Amino acid sequence: MTDLAELRAWQPFEITADGGQGTPEALAELLRGHEDFAGLLTREKAVVFRGFHLTEETLDPVLNLLLPNRLAYVHGNSPRTKVGSNVYTSTEYPQELTISMHNELSYGRRWPSRLVFFCATAPATGGATPIVDGELWLASLDPEVREAFAGGVRYTQNLHDGLGLGKSWQETFETSDRAEVEAYLRGAECDWKWLPDGTLRITQVRHSTLTHPETGAEVWFNQSDQWHPASLGDETAAELAQILPEEELPQSVTFADGSPIPAEHVLQVRDRGLENAVDVDWHQGDLMVIDNVAVGHGRRSFTGPRRVLVAMTD
Incomplete structure (x- = not known):
């Protein structure tokens, strides 16, 4: 490093x-x-x-x-x-x-x-x-946080069919053709299913860090803090929890094995990224x-x- x-x-x-x-x-x-x-x-x-x-x-x-x-x-x-x-x-x-x-x-x-x-x-x-060096961002995290994320993360999206919270699947993929969307998701190695109301649910397991292909530096490379309800603030997260279970939120994240990510972990990730940014x-x-x-x-x-x-x- x-x-x-x-x-x-x-x-x-x-x-x-x-x-x-x-x-x-x-x-x-x-x-x-x-x-x-x-x-x-x-x-x-x-x-x-x-x-x-x-x-x-x-x-x-x-x-x-x-x-x-x-x-x-x-x-x-x-x-x-x-x-x-x-x-x-x-x-x-x-x-x-x-x-x-x-x-x-x-x-x-x-x-x-x-x-x-x-x-x-x-x-x-x-x-x-603000821009932050990904190697510095990774190094700024407490060792127990880096270790907790070592296995990667699992993202879940619920993209509605035109009416609902967040973006629709049509907006997200710039098409209204389901077959075209499915072809993209197959190529992206995602799991998905269409729900009865037309919502598209997508899950994907990804890395938490990445090795830069040219420099060899290991960098923090995931969006767990932005996908986690804790990033919304206590009041907004509580209001959403009353409306929807977590698995039905427009987006959510867990560790790769499906276990919950502690709120304090993602808040540390968010805050140290901003603190170290230029x-x-x-x-x-x-x-x-x-x-x-x-x-x-x-x-x-x-x-x-x-x-x-x-x-x-x-």
Whole structure:
């Protein structure tokens, strides 16, 4: 494991246009001329571009260079809106809420290797995208918590048929074709069943950590804290428990063997991820690329309008 002091000192790598007077064309030219951007991203884990005055209208050529195979947000569990060719709004949770750290689609059989965030409208206050080194996140957890998660986790989703809590299966898979959904789930090594009311219940057992394919670092790589009722807060969790049993919640999680995960474990995971994160503050036109295995990301609360778009590649 890398020295903890070195991990705590980590910051994303910033590339700023001379005098902040760059152009989208200049950024595209910079990327085309870079000999090994993939290697740079592996070394730095996150790269932020500032001062190139990108807009939504000029974003596509840059995304084409950074994300050669732009992916759809299929099987994603957070609310967002598709605004372009596999370009989406970032998670549309209320602005007063902080979104805890996570790696995109880490609960799936496959996940994107790289994400791009683009700031179309900067918030009045707050709204940073915190990013956390996954190796540091893992090292920050108490030994008994790391040991408890060693066997992996089991995720359960209940995706309604158009009316209910959370996202529908049609929204989640961007199709209304059951056969297409089932083909995806077979490829993703999920178990599923259709309930009488049209709800799709999906279960999948996944790892809790992952070895980075390039660096060999072991990183925290699961979304147990976001799927656990404890993350909702005591009051909200209690209200939901009165309405639905845990197995019928839109999403829930246990250890891989089906035993419950203690609330204090997932709260430690959530809190230490946020405590060890580095905030990336946004200015209109900024763009950030992250290695989705090396670092997790989240969102700080904010005021005023905020529009951050996200796209991903395998």
